[in-house]
Amino acid sequence: IPRHPSNGGEHVTTTDNPVSPHLPLEIFDNEDYDCWTPEDWLALGKEEGSIDLKPVPAKALLPIDDDIASVDPNRSSLGYSWHLVGVLDYSKEICQYLVQKVHQNSKLTDEEGNPALNKKHRKRVNTMIAGAKFWVPRIRLIFSAEDPRVFVERIQFALHLRENAEALSFYHSCVDCMPFCRGTPTIDTHTLRLIKTRALSTPVLRLRSLERCVEDVEKLVIHEYERTMNRLVLDKVVESQPEKFSHITVPLKDVPTQGK
Structure with missing residues (x-):
């Protein structure tokens, strides 16, 4: 399927969850883990001798329900899972990738690709069906061409930073109150x-x-x-009383080193 720039009138869903109890993970993403620029990743969809850009294969963490606009916004969370996607574009303004869900569909055909009527001469063919489109940050997108071990380290790094930031925020809120x-x-x-x-x-x-x-x-x-x-x-x-106040983390104090 050729990749085309997104139409301004076409409905594209963003995956931000305004009622999430956590800070957005993409705030703490370390781009040093990325071995390529967004332009380099999108260039993987180019074919020699063709002017069309094909979707770049990847997996993205997306809502299970494609039509999240119909979901009650007062719900504490949405169901998310990793989906096969094709990466279509990148926005420098919001620093997110435009991806499209890909659904696998298998059918029985004959040697020429027509629906199989004869049970003796048929084979199973897997086809891809395009689904809904979403804008996602890089931390929720793993390209098929990248090292998954590095991507896991990237997520762990962001989770650790977010945990520290939330602990500091809660601590200072306690002091202010x-x-x-x-x-x-x-x-x-x-x-x-x-x-x-x-x-x-x-x-x-x-x-x-x-x-x-x-x-x-x-x-x-x-x-x-x-x-x-x-x-x-x-x-x-x-x-x-560390057991009673285990939910409060006291920041580490900077101890000045003694001069010579």
Whole structure:
């Protein structure tokens, strides 16, 4: 089947799931695992002496239901599975590949390819039927010509990065939701005045313009100090009761190396 540019009026489905509990995996994809550029992959569909571009064989992680628009958007997830596809195009704007599902269909024919009527002279022929089209990110697409072991490492790398990012996001959300309790140390007036004096002592600064921002900066300094105090409290509680707060991961602290 020759590959043609997608028609603007043709319905093409995207595979984004807006109600997914996880961050999109493609955000954490490492393109260094890709041995070829998108143009190189699509060039595999070229045949010598032909102007048509054929679909590049691959497998893609796609919704089981082709018509996902009919699925209730309030559902927590859609059913996904790996499908045989033909890669048709690539969009630099959204960094995704246009793929088309391929369904295998087998039928009995005679030696000339006509429907077999004689049981003695018939053979089974597998044909490909084109299905729905989808835009998919590279992390959900494995070309038949690439090393599957490298692709597995690519997915594992992205999953590990996403797990760390989600853990950090949840940790900082916990800190931001903590109230600032009485009795917690606050930044003293002398220290705050010293910070302001040193910040405004730079000769090249325009003091008239900065005076309007001093109050806002002072509020930010106080807020960041209080937030740091809450982080210390949270870290201590989590580390003292790891079983109770196993869902919270305390970030590793950067320990400065001692100079020689």
